[in-house]
Amino acid sequence: MKKPILYTLAAIATLIVLGIGYLWLTFASPYGYNPTGDLPDIDEDATYSVFVYGTLTEPWVRWLVMGRAGDGEPAKLPGFRKEELDIKPVEGAVTEGQVITVNAEELRALDRYERLGVRYERVQLTLQDGDPAWVYRLMEPLVQEFSEEMPD
Secondary structure, three states: OOHHHHHHHHHHHHHHHHHHHHHHHHHHOOOOOOOOOOOOOOOOOOEEEEEEOOHHHOHHHHHHHHOOOOOOEEEEEEEEEEEOOEEEEEEEEEEEEEEEEEEHHHHHHHHHHHOEOOOEEEEEEEOOOOOEEEEEEEOHHHHHHHHHHOOO
């Protein structure tokens, strides 16, 4: 191979490694995540149902975040409409997503990924089938900031 091709491949490989490192540091690592003290308790012996409607519907994202993809079961959340990175209460609306079942360690990994207490809050809502599930929603100050940044 010629040197320019090797330099190009090395540059691409470096960018990929840096990109993966950035994504891990930003969304999956415990570093830089300082949650508030007022978070929902997690029982070590329990399992949790979590309704996901965005990136976490992708098995590969769940694998990166939790260490396993798990099985996502199709589910619907009535009374909410998906808007950008959040769900908003809207009468008659339904948000389609998936329900995943996680243990305490995996729930903490999801909390870290969603930056619970910093970016998102975790609330318990009732799915269309009547089952309760945890759902991540943007925290109110972030909803206002995000709306102000979006062009009309």
